[in-house]
Amino acid sequence: MPLHNRVGDKSDLLDGMVDRVFGEIELPAASDWKEQMKARGAMVREVLSRHPWALGLMDSRLTPGQETLGRHDAVIDTLLWSGFSVKMAAHAYSVMDSYLYGFVLKEISLPFGSPEEGGQPSFRQPGRISRIRQNDGRGDA
Secondary structure, eight states: OOGGGTOOSHHHHHHHHHHHHHHTSOOOOOSSHHHHHHHHHHHHHHHHHHOGGGTTTTTTOSSOOHHHHHHHHHHHHHHHHTTOOHHHHHHHHHHHHHHHHHHHHHHHHSSOOOGGGTOOOGGGOTTHHHHHHHHTTOTTO
16 A cells, blocks of 8 residues: 555654654663663663654654653653652653753764774773873873
């Protein structure tokens, strides 16, 4: 069946693509809310690293799909059951996602290749600060 028979317009297509990305985010099973949020953060980072195009679309869709809503509900439920007020749960969710999205955006824009390509991200290079200082003439001081 042709795609145009399944998707109404570009917006529907983007909604579906974002929903598929959200569907790749596994829901953590830890009992402690902090551990759940930590596991979720690692999973979101992993998924967005595979789909960097989705960063700008994740929270911009007006008609979220079932996977998107399910992931949002799971996080909000965890925070509410852990004693957060509705207002604080919303703030906590916003802070976590802002941090995650910003971190992934910065990580994918670093001018280094992956370890498989022979490059190393800057945060994994031991002694990087001292090498920078040596190269710019300031030494180790």
